[in-house]
Amino acid sequence: MAAADFELGLNSFGEVATDGDRILSDAETVRLLVDEARLAESVGIDVFSIGEHYREGHNDSATPVLLAAAATATERIRLGTSVTVLSTNDPVRLYHEFATLDAVSNGRAQIVLGRASATESFPLFGYDLADYERLFEEKLDLFLRLQQDEPVTWSGTVRTPLTGQRLHPRMRPGGIPTWIGVGGSPNSVIRAARHGLPLMLAIIGGRPQRFAGHVDLYTRALEQFGHTLQPIGQHSLGLVADTDEEAVQTWWRYWQPVVAALAAERGFYKPDRARYEAEIDTGALFVGSPETVAQKIATVARDLRLSRFDLKYDIMHLPREARARTIQLLGSEVAPRVRELLAKEPTNV
Amino acid sequence: MSDILFGLDTFGDVPQDDAGKLVSHAAAIRQVVDEAVLADQLGVDVIALGEHHRPEYSVSTPETVLAGIATRTSRIRLASGVTVLSSDDPVRVFQRFATVDALSNGRAQVILGRGSFTESFPLFGYDLRDYDTLFEEKIDLFVKLLDEKPVTWGGTLRAPLENADVFPKTESGHLDTWVGVGGSPQSVVRTAQYGLPLMLAIIGGAPERFAPYIDLYRRAADQLGTTAHPVGMHSPGFIADTDEEAKEIYWPHYRIMRDRIGKLRGWPPIRRQEFDSEVENGSLYIGSPETVARRMARAIRSIGVGRFDLIYSAGAQPASARMRAVELYGSKVIPMVRDLLA
Numbered sequence: 001m002a003a004a005d006f007e008l009g010l011n012s013f014g015e016v017a018t019d020g021d022r023i024l025s026d027a028e029t030v031r032l033l034v035d036e037a038r039l040a041e042s043v044g045i046d047v048f049s050i051g052e053h054y055r056e057g058h059n060d061s062a063t064p065v066l067l068a069a070a071a072t073a074t075e076r077i078r079l080g081t082s083v084t085v086l087s088t089n090d091p092v093r094l095y096h097e098f099a100t101l102d103a104v105s106n107g108r109a110q111i112v113l114g115r116a117s118a119t120e121s122f123p124l125f126g127y128d129l130a131d132y133e134r135l136f137e138e139k140l141d142l143f144l145r146l147q148q149d150e151p152v153t154w155s156g157t158v159r160t161p162l163t164g165q166r167l168h169p170r171m172r173p174g175g176i177p178t179w180i181g182v183g184g185s186p187n188s189v190i191r192a193a194r195h196g197l198p199l200m201l202a203i204i205g206g207r208p209q210r211f212a213g214h215v216d217l218y219t220r221a222l223e224q225f226g227h228t229l230q231p232i233g234q235h236s237l238g239l240v241a242d243t244d245e246e247a248v249q250t251w252w253r254y255w256q257p258v259v260a261a262l263a264a265e266r267g268f269y270k271p272d273r274a275r276y277e278a279e280i281d282t283g284a285l286f287v288g289s290p291e292t293v294a295q296k297i298a299t300v301a302r303d304l305r306l307s308r309f310d311l312k313y314d315i316m317h318l319p320r321e322a323r324a325r326t327i328q329l330l331g332s333e334v335a336p337r338v339r340e341l342l343a344k345e346p347t348n349v
Numbered sequence: 350m351s352d353i354l355f356g357l358d359t360f361g362d363v364p365q366d367d368a369g370k371l372v373s374h375a376a377a378i379r380q381v382v383d384e385a386v387l388a389d390q391l392g393v394d395v396i397a398l399g400e401h402h403r404p405e406y407s408v409s410t411p412e413t414v415l416a417g418i419a420t421r422t423s424r425i426r427l428a429s430g431v432t433v434l435s436s437d438d439p440v441r442v443f444q445r446f447a448t449v450d451a452l453s454n455g456r457a458q459v460i461l462g463r464g465s466f467t468e469s470f471p472l473f474g475y476d477l478r479d480y481d482t483l484f485e486e487k488i489d490l491f492v493k494l495l496d497e498k499p500v501t502w503g504g505t506l507r508a509p510l511e512n513a514d515v516f517p518k519t520e521s522g523h524l525d526t527w528v529g530v531g532g533s534p535q536s537v538v539r540t541a542q543y544g545l546p547l548m549l550a551i552i553g554g555a556p557e558r559f560a561p562y563i564d565l566y567r568r569a570a571d572q573l574g575t576t577a578h579p580v581g582m583h584s585p586g587f588i589a590d591t592d593e594e595a596k597e598i599y600w601p602h603y604r605i606m607r608d609r610i611g612k613l614r615g616w617p618p619i620r621r622q623e624f625d626s627e628v629e630n631g632s633l634y635i636g637s638p639e640t641v642a643r644r645m646a647r648a649i650r651s652i653g654v655g656r657f658d659l660i661y662s663a664g665a666q667p668a669s670a671r672m673r674a675v676e677l678y679g680s681k682v683i684p685m686v687r688d689l690l691a
Binding site for chain 1: 361376382409447473510
């Protein structure tokens with residue numbers, strides 16, 4: 001990969017923002033996302049992606065709908081997901097929605113499919129967590145088949161069968177770029193390789209370099225399955241501000257309560273200050289000035305052979321000004337600097 | 350009568366380009382977005398998009414197209430026409446339309462229906478034998494979701510919910526929800542029972558014969574102690590500069606579409622004479638702005654509706670002629686109907 005082609009993306013989970021001391025309504029946050037997509041495009045960000053969650057404070061339950069609104073507010077930026085919870089969606093509806101998004105955006109739709117780390121969608125839509133693996137496997141098979149330009153006959157255990165089915169509206173020939181998002185499961189890495197799909201690594205804690213083993217596994221598996229090399233991306237959380245100090249202070253204020261809640265809920269580590277600073281220095285938080293964040297992205301890009309890095313820039317109640325500043329600095333300063341650093345010392349691909 | 354609402358309705362029929370070639374589904378969707386933008390500029394009150402799962406229609410997910418329209422418009426209401434609730438999930442439908450509502454500053458409107466086509470049933474794994482139960486159960490759940498509070502619900506055709514809270518919440522606290530009805534008195538009564546507004550699909554025959562449904566709706570609401578809202582009607586039509594031109598643009602494509610559906614439903618092929626008679630006295634509002642305005646005013650007055658939505662595409666009418674029809678509807682027909690009713 002040429003350094004000039006390295007892609008920078010933004011990810012949002014539709015988290016409620018604040019304006020001064022005021023907490024925005026769900027609807028205001030939804031509209032803010034469209035403004036942010038527009039801003040991201042204006043500073044040259046390559047991809048804008050939205051997640052899928054079903055809990056209070058998150059407004060990304062209808063991801064393709066949000067992306068379609070962003071589509072008509074922009075012209076060039078690509079529009080994707082981070083991630084789409086395939087296991088509890090219907091591949092047929094997803095096909096409809098993403099074919100429509102691709103139409104509305106003039107061919108800018110893409111999708112990252114995952115199994116989700118939050119589990120709310122399973123009881124909400126009547127799925128059993130015991131079927132976690134099978135749901136994903138079967139639905140991935142169907143979703144990929146639907147994107148081929150021919151009628152689909154399919155049967156499985158997780159949805160009703162299809163016989164010689166064609167869906168409308170038709171997606172563009174060859175379908176849309178479809179990635180697999182993985183959290184750390186080697187099985188998921190091998191599955192992405194088996195299907196010859198690009199890999200998005202969700203790295204939300206600890207040293208990113210510990211995913212090097214996954215990257216090796218992925219590239220070896222791709223080769224064994226007879227597929228060409230595919231892009232590898234990383235998704236991590238962070239904030240860019242004018243100085244390291246400002247970034248570190250701002251992020252701590254909003255990140256600390258979120259991680260404390262996760263610690264209680266999912267057995268995450270507790271957010272003490274020393275751990276926080278270690279996450280910024282050598283871990284998975286990309287928090288700092290443009291230069292600090294650019295250096296850090298360039299380093300992981302080399303170590304993990306990345307061609308794409310997505311920054312999740314929203315976190316519960318983060319002020320809209322701080323969100324906007326991250327987007328501006330990521331596009332106008334971090335992105336060119338990362339490409340410059342990678343041109344000097346490229347990845348090992 | 351000046352507060353009558355005027356809408357446009359489409360299923361995203363795939364149109365021809367100027368060379369007579371069918372455009373792609375993607376281009377058909379973008380055409381709908383452009384038509385809605387023009388309708389908004391001309392002061393049309395509502396754009397409604399109907400969910401279909403057939404090759405000649407490009408809209409299978411109305412809310413995704415409506416979201417695209419939301420960003421480019423400022424006043425027009427964004428509706429489905431209809432959302433096939435029976436083969437969808439009420440929780441997802443709420444989430445998608447609440448999102449459109451947020452994106453559009455409160456302009457979303459969902460019109461729930463059972464669908465006149467049946468493709469969505471096998472596609473999504475539903476049994477047509479459950480046609481009634483599916484709609485009854487799902488509208489029951491949907492109405493609960495409209496309270497925007499945690500929902501506990503159980504039924505036979507969807508997983509139960511236990512204190513489930515659904516997001517995003519709307520700003521107004523109420524997602525505008527209508528029920529679309531084709532001709533079933535039970536559906537009319539049920540709509541009254543929930544206190545929801547009623548949209549009548551009148552796609553053939555003299556519109557006056559639907560007046561009893563409105564009467565039934567009002568009487569049912571009265572007896573059940575709910576609110577009877579102004580009733581809407583939606584009917585097909587087309588507008589061009591002259592009567593002759595409108596009919597000649599519409600007819601060849603309408604005929605193909607009508608016979609394609611007729612074959613599925615056991616109707617004989619349509620004859621030109623039937624078409625002309627529908628245009629004259631029935632439910633095809635086709636002609637010059639004056640002709641269409643006169644016929645619309647007559648129907649609105651005789652049935653007593655508060656809203657009229659014109660389904661402005663039926664088959665592969667050329668994209669440019671469709672855009673002209675939208676323009677004439679907004680700039681000429683609506684003001685003329687308002688004048689006639691005043």
